[in-house]
Each structure stands twice: as structure tokens, then as C-alpha cells.
Amino acid sequence: MSAKQNILGKLRKSLTGTTPIADNFDVELVTQPYTYSAEQRIPQLRKLMEAVHTEIHLSTAEDWPVLLGQLLRDRQLPSLLIAPTTPHGQQIAQHWSNNPDLPTLKSYDRPMEEWKAELFNDTPASLTGTLGAIAATGSLILWPTREEPRLMSLVPTVHFALLKASQIRDNFYQVQQEFEWAQGMPTNALLVSGPSKTADIEQVLAYGAHGPKDLVVLILEDQ
């Protein structure tokens, strides 16, 4: 008998004569207290994300590359990792081409193994898009792709994230329903709710444990 057969056998024996408990999931409980009006969503998200040291800037679909360039200069970041084939990547490239003195652009265009050392040691900042955000918990939704792989939002010290205001949802339940996640998940889906942190020493909060030390969110008010 295999371990699997033994385990399942024991469990099934213990359930002999019982019937499965009915599903009485009360959707109201996880949605009703976490429903917001359009005006409330940005302040709600902002309150929660800023409480955990996220830097938030409001911008527009046209102007954000200028703001990004300024933020990079203010932080004296020498380079930025982007996904050049995405619409936002193209927008950055265009703005950069008109402003040659901006930090160098790098792209994550080959398997991680081929440039692991550079990614770890010489990639101080990155910019990724997001699928949206969740107002109830102050979380960005990231669904890494070939263009914007998983480590792009994790290894660089500063992570810039673009968020369209219209894509801020109310709660996690709503997100799962709208994106039909139950029908199929990507290899990796993430909720990111601030820069990396830890309170493992004496419960003193410290930022920049293993992931980004800074998370900068540019909210594009595109309505």
C-alpha cells in the first residue's frame, strides 16, 4: 500500500456514514463591509497603503512618464528595468527618447539564468503594470507575464507600479469573480500591499527585509 492509499483509506474510514457539510458561504460577509463608492476607492487604498510606507502619486495617463523621470532623478537611481513591449513600456521609451539624460532603461527580455547576477546586483529599480488593486486591503494585483516576470517586482530595491484608477476594485472576492480566477489561475498571481517588511526583532517594524525597500505607486486617474 502506498502512503497515499493509506492516508486516504484512514480518512475515508473515519468518514464512514457521514455526509459532507453543505456549502453555506455567505458572500455578504466578505463583500458588504468592503464596498466603496467611486470617490472612496482611491482614499481608502491610499490610507491603507501609506500606512505601510507605500509612496503614492496621482498622475494621468499622459503625464506619468514625466513624473516617473522626476522620481528616478530625485532618488538618483542609475537605471530602470522595464518591459519595452508593453504599452506602458513603449510610453516610457518614447518619453526617454526625448529626454536623453534620464536614467538608463533595461529590459527583462531573457531567461533569468542568463543575467541573474546583473538582476541581483545591478538592477536598482523596476516598473511594472498591475491588473488593478483592492481598496479593502490596500493591495495591488500582479499577474506576472512573460513581459513582466515574477522577479521584476521582487528583486530590485525600488518597485514602481502603475495603477489605473478605474481598475481599483472593492474587495478580494469581487476580484476573484470578475477575473474568473476559479476557472483558471496563472502560474503565479500576487497581491502586493506595500514594500517588504518584518517585525521579527522585538516587533519593531523594519522595511526592506528581502523584497523592495520602496514601493512607489503611480495612480493614473483616467476616468
Added chain:
Amino acid sequence: MSTSTIIPTVAVEEDFRTRAHNALGDQQLRNNFRTAMDSLMTKRAAAFSDAHEREHLRALGNAIKARALSKLPDLLEQLEQNLTRNGVTVHWAETVDEANGIVLSIIRAHEARQVIKGKSMVSEEMEMNHFLEARDIECLESDMGEYIVQLDHEKPSHIIMPAIHKNAGQVASLFHDKLGVEYTKDVDQLIQIGRRVLRQKFFEADIGVSGVNFAVAETGTLLLVENEGNGRMTTTVPPVHIAVTGIEKVVENLRDVVPLLSLLTRSALGIPITTYVNMISGPRKEHELDGPQEVHLVLLDNGRSQAFADSELRQTLNCIRCGACMNHCPVYTRIGGHTYGEVYPGPIGKIITPHMVGLAKVPDHPSASSLCGACGEVCPVKIPIPALLRRLREENVKAPDAPHQVMRGQGSKYSRKERFIWNAWAKLNSSPRLYRLFVLCATRLRALTPNNVGPWTQNHSAPKPAARSLHDMAREHLAKQGDR
């Protein structure tokens, strides 16, 4: 790391009572725990400011776990099917030895030498670090707290805050001694030192090992929560990811994790969500540029099916490992996590450990509680911990040859003398003639009762029967009333 630095090492030689006695005398330890637990309790209370919402959510959390357990074997098979379809290899292990064997075989297949670990209590059950280091494979913890305790050759003293028994000064000395860095008590600097050391290890590691918070049967998804990013590093950078988890972590639907996640992070740390919620549904796909090439899941039983066999004890498996029960436990706060001598300390440890290691190995666990009820009150999935402790106490005094074996090692506190006394006591109280005779003796001979009655008189004065029994006085009182 050489084999000379093998963990474990917490002094577990003495028995529970001796360790508890020693811990109670350690003022530094008591301060560290008191401060931390007070703060965690305050944070949890603030995160659940609406008691009405909290209670409904707890009821839902309980219902979700009860439903999952009511079809556990089917859900485990569904999970396996969906994970397999997603490209994840699923392994089953009845014992920790089997689980370690599986992990080792994967490591050997890749000729791996360096393992980096995200936080995983199941790997603590397996003593995986010890097991692998004995085979000359480096196995390094990457959660800051876990890294600190590993560096000091200790074990975690709390399931969420592994190094909570240490203060910044103690961590500063440790880093100075072991890593050769300049002494600093500045927490930010200490964390940056840890970050630097562990970044290099993430970079080099051949294998990443993590735990799992929820395994979703419907989608074949492993959900991990964390604040540091070490979990994401562990499950993304090395070419192979091995997740280890207990068979009770499976839930039926993806939507089930919405309330469970909220209950978990609010109960554990008083926060609405952790920095990262990492949902893994497969290895790197052909067109993707990073992520592990292989993902394995090891499903471990290790005594859980024993708890499952009894419908009352089955509730133990509702646990989502938030640690709220220990944060609120007056006993845990005073004696600390190491006193329990096992992987899971505090109230949850007292009800789960006997299934893992047998009651005989932890005979004092069920009784190391004042039954104040705080643990049951705060449990986000409503495990009736005090009732289960009482139940384990019963199992612990059953005659070893009792016909119905519920627990491995049951009856470890069975004493024929005690059983005789209780039987006599029952007889005395159920026979009016005997009872009257006993009361007559107790009141008339009260001067002869002993002044020293074992442990009771260490802290209390000895009980003395009254000169007259309540029955006697009541009879007299009623007779007087009748006269009027």
C-alpha cells in the same frame, strides 16, 4: 554550514515542569514575552474593532474548515489532480521520515547542495534542517526570525514570531559573534545585515523549500502569505521549489480563502493583509522567463489522520496557524514557547502535538492550562481548545488496556491509586448511607485531617472540614422554621 552547527539544541532534557519552573525564573524571557504578547493582543483587538463582524467571520471560517474536513479525502484527490494538471508533482507521506526521504530524493536527483527555506512549521515537524545537514546539505532559514534562531542553534518559540524570545540586544550580540559584523542594536541595521547575507543565499540556492497556508482544491493553487518577501524569493529564484504541508491545509474553493485570509492576518498580526499573498499554480511555463522549473508538493499526515478519526478531536485540524491562541494564553506568556519542548507551543501545541508524537511523550501538555478559555475565545476558526484539552486529559488517564484506542500513547497519566480513589469517591457520593457515614466521620474527626496534602499545600492552606455539615445545618434550619 558544517555539521557541527546542527540544530536542535534547546535544552529539552528536563521535563516540562522543570523547564516551566526555569522559564518562570528568567526575568528577561518573561519581559520579552509579556511585551510582545501585550502588543499582539492590542493589535488584534484593533483589527477586529467590530465585534459583530468578527463573530460572523469566525463562524464562516469555522464552517469553511468543517466543510473541507467533511470531504477531506475527496478534496485531497482533487487538489492532486489539479496540481498535476498544472505541472506540479504531488507526493504523500505518512510520517516525517517518509517526508524527509522524499525531499532528499528530489535534492539528490538535482545533485543539489544548498537549500534555502521560507517559513514552514511542517518542515520544523520534520526537523528538515537537522536531517539535511546530517547529509551535508546546507539548509538555511530565510525568514528573519527563523534565521536568527537557526544562527543561535535554537528552535522557534512562536509559530509566527520565531525569535520573539530575544530582544534586539541579544540579536545584536548574536550577529556580532556569528557574522563578525559590528555590534549594533539598531533594528533597521540588523535587518539589513540579514538581508545582505540571505540575498547571496537566495542567489546561490539550488532548491527552495516553503510551507503552504492554504491549498485550493478547485484550482490547484498553493497560497502563501508573508511580509518579508523571502517566501517569494524561495519559491521563485531557485530552479526547484518544494512545498511541504499538512493534509489539513486544503480548502475546497478559491473564494474560501477570502475570509480565511482576513481571519489569519488579523488574528496573527492585527493587519488587514500581509505584504505578499503569493498564489502559485505551477512551475515556469515554456514561454516564461523566471520561476522554478519544477514544483513539488509534499502532503504530510504525521498523526493528523488520528485526530481526524474522532469527530471531536477532528476540530484540531481547523487550525490555520495564526498563533492568536498563544498570544492570549496566560500560561504561554509566562513560560514561553521553548518550555513546551515541541514544535508547536501554546494552546494549539497542546492539542495537536499529542497526535504527532503520542501522549506518552507529552504527558503534561493537556494539563498545562488553567482552562481560562481565552484561546477558544480568540480562535478565528472556533476550535474549542479548552474542551479538547479536557478531552485529552480524559484520554490521558484511561487505563492502558482500555478497549477503545483513540490516541497513541493514551493513558500516560493513568494511576491505579488515583483511579481507585475516584471510584471510591463516586461510590461515596452515590450511596446515601455511605455518604452520611463519611460526613459524620469527616466532621467529628476533623482534627485528624492532614496538614500536608501534596501539591495543594505548597500554595494553599490545607482544607479543614467544618464542624457541622451543610446538610446538618439545613436540617436544623428547616426544623426551626417548622416550629414557627
